[in-house]
Amino acid sequence: MRYISLIFLIAISFFQIGCEKEAEVQPKDYPFVAIDKLDVMPNKYVAFHAKIAYGDTLELFDHGFIIYDITNHGYIISLGPLSKNQSEFNDTIYSGLVYGTKYYLKAYTKNAHYTVYSNAVFFANK
Amino acid sequence: MMKRWYIIAVVFLLPITTSGQNEYYFKDSSFSTGKNLIGGYHTSELVQIKVGDHLVPYSPYEIKEFGCKNGRVYISRGVPNGDSTRRVFMERLGTRGLTMYYYKQGWRRHFFIGKDSTSSIELPRHSRQNQRFDKQLVELMSSCPSAANAAKLVRYSRNSMAKLISRYNSCLSRPFPYFKYGITLGYELVKQVPLQQIADLNLLNFSYEGGFIVGIFLDEPIRTSDFSFHPEAYFSQQRISSAGVFGNMDVDYISTLSGIKLPLLLRYAYPSNKIRPFANAGGIFSYNVQNINHLYESIIINNRVNIADLGPFPLVDKMQFGYSFGGGVEYRLSYRRSIFLEVRYSSVSGVANPSSMSDSEVTFLAEINL
Numbered sequence: 144m145r146y147i148s149l150i151f152l153i154a155i156s157f158f159q160i161g162c163e164k165e166a167e168v169q170p171k172d173y174p175f176v177a178i179d180k181l182d183v184m185p186n187k188y189v190a191f192h193a194k195i196a197y198g199d200t201l202e203l204f205d206h207g208f209i210i211y212d213i214t215n216h217g218y219i220i221s222l223g224p225l226s227k228n229q230s231e232f233n234d235t236i237y238s239g240l241v242y243g244t245k246y247y248l249k250a251y252t253k254n255a256h257y258t259v260y261s262n263a264v265f266f267a268n269k
Numbered sequence: 270m271m272k273r274w275y276i277i278a279v280v281f282l283l284p285i286t287t288s289g290q291n292e293y294y295f296k297d298s299s300f301s302t303g304k305n306l307i308g309g310y311h312t313s314e315l316v317q318i319k320v321g322d323h324l325v326p327y328s329p330y331e332i333k334e335f336g337c338k339n340g341r342v343y344i345s346r347g348v349p350n351g352d353s354t355r356r357v358f359m360e361r362l363g364t365r366g367l368t369m370y371y372y373k374q375g376w377r378r379h380f381f382i383g384k385d386s387t388s389s390i391e392l393p394r395h396s397r398q399n400q401r402f403d404k405q406l407v408e409l410m411s412s413c414p415s416a417a418n419a420a421k422l423v424r425y426s427r428n429s430m431a432k433l434i435s436r437y438n439s440c441l442s443r444p445f446p447y448f449k450y451g452i453t454l455g456y457e458l459v460k461q462v463p464l465q466q467i468a469d470l471n472l473l474n475f476s477y478e479g480g481f482i483v484g485i486f487l488d489e490p491i492r493t494s495d496f497s498f499h500p501e502a503y504f505s506q507q508r509i510s511s512a513g514v515f516g517n518m519d520v521d522y523i524s525t526l527s528g529i530k531l532p533l534l535l536r537y538a539y540p541s542n543k544i545r546p547f548a549n550a551g552g553i554f555s556y557n558v559q560n561i562n563h564l565y566e567s568i569i570i571n572n573r574v575n576i577a578d579l580g581p582f583p584l585v586d587k588m589q590f591g592y593s594f595g596g597g598v599e600y601r602l603s604y605r606r607s608i609f610l611e612v613r614y615s616s617v618s619g620v621a622n623p624s625s626m627s628d629s630e631v632t633f634l635a636e637i638n639l
Contacts, residue, residue: 165561166508166523173574175521177565262565262578 167230170198174252176206176261180233183266186242190235193250193261195225203227205253208234209260213245225252240268294318294335296327307337313357313372316343329356346370348379348391360427363434367409371427380430382409394425410437418604419445428493443540444601446490446497451638453484458631459507461524461585464624469520469564469579473511477631480507484529486636488536499536499549504529506559519567524585524626528557532593532615543601550594553615555628557587562626585626586619597634609636 168175180192191208203225211217222234232250240246246268250261293302294316308317308324316335317324329345335358336342342361347354359370359381370381370389380402383389392402406420416437422445423433429447436445458477463470484503491497506527513520534551562584567576595613602608611634618627 164508165525166510168521168523168565169510169512171519171567173569175565175567175574175576177563177576177578179563257569257572257574259567259574260576262576 167194168196170196172199173197173257174199174203174206174254174259176250176252176259178248178250178261178264181248181264181266183268185267185269186240188235188237189240189246189248189266189268190233191248191250191264192231192233194231195229195252197227197230197252199254200227201254201256203229203252203254206232206251208248208250210236210240210246210248212241219251243267243269292336292338295333296331304338307335311335311343311358313359313374316358329358332358344370346381348372362427362431363438366438367434369430369434371430373427378425378427380425382406406433413437413440415442416440422447422605424448426493432493442542444538444542444545445604446493446495447605448490449486449488449607449638451486451636453482453486453501453503453634453636455482455503455632455634456480457482457505457507457633459509459526460629461509462627462629464584464626466624467564467579467584469566470522470584470626472515472520473513473522475509475511478507478509480505482530482632482634488638491535495538495540497536497538499532499534499551501532501534502529517569519565519569521563521565521567523561523563523565525559525561526557526585527559528555530555532613534593538599545599545601545607546596547599547609547611548594548596549611549613551592553591553593553617555589555591555617557585557589560585560587583622583625585628586622588620589617589628590620591615591617591627595632595634605638607638609638610634611636 168177175196176193178191178193182190205221205223206225207219207221209217209219225232245265247263247265249263252259291302291304292306293300294306306319308319310317315326315328316332317326332345334342334344343358344361345356346359347356357372359372362369362371368383368389372379380392381389382392392405394402396405402425403420403423406423407417410416410420416433419433419436423429432446456479458479460477461475463473463475482503482505484501486499486501489498509524511522530553532551532553534549536547536549538545538547564579565576566579567574593613593615595611597609597611600608613632613634615630615632616627619625
């Protein structure tokens, strides 16, 4: 019985480690956004995940991302309005990327007062 | 006649020699005492005795008894050897009341118990009736309940048996040192100490942030004393978030750490009965399985906010090492089970990169042995 309780305890502990939520940025009066995950499958897709820390009551009327190539030529993809309670979003790009090219990606959010551009994440489509 | 002189010598000379930390031996009918008489090396089959400038080995057939500087006394006694007997040197554990005799042959330990050396019987780890030695000791010590309880915890080792015999003979009601293991639960407050090299970090105020811990502990008495080696292994998780506003710049630091911590402590527990205060100190090793740190710098110009992540980079080392000390109380629920409550302070810094962020930790612990 003693050994069973010890094994149970260790199993719970490992489970807890696996389920640990990451620390979050303290909410701002502008819709703070940061890309925290990027998944690249060359010539197939690029998926990203962004977190938002927002403490204001103003609606977010737009969000999306901007993708730039190495020459700084970029295009914006708008994903439309976002609920102000939403703390994260993600998207996947399946086409439009040239094989062998390096890119960087930024997420953005907008409310009536601010336009916020996230940290840049770099990847090579090869 | 010779036996009578031997008894007289033991009764009158032994207290003098042992209290003076002198060494002695009985050889044939002669008794010798002095300093540095006995060589440092002796086994159950020989003892080295200083004769002139030389150390001469003697067998248990030649020496009846000898006493060492550390107070240990060895007696020559016959033990069964097939159909015959042979003599070995046995250490006497306990001087009055119940006495135990002990010798070691290779890795095998032998204990004999009785009122004196001639009437004592062997106490094997398992008897022929497959009764464990501790069960036999409980029966033998039933006249002293505290010693009988201690007999349930005793190990088949010299130090543990010597302690038990001394407890029985004085019938002292005190906690008996024994190996413990159990569950650790607690709450940990962690404060990260920023790196001097990164200016943005130094702008932030770091405060203590809490998280629960869960793990296991061991407690192994050192030479059956009130000191013990107390290692623990527990899982801890910390989520730290700190922010600051500096003109048109916001700085945000977030850190997610979860992993295993291994404090390796030396503990002293005061030998009181129901509530035992204790103190411990030692080293602590941390391995951060999850180690995610970000330092964001947000520049606000004309209602446009540009965020830069100065990480992720190894702000916190995956492996950290430091020191730990604390104190608390042990509340004894029964002769075997206790609850331990403790407050502990620890400080750890990076092993591979000593200039990475260090942690100072205050931990509130509750432990129970199984």
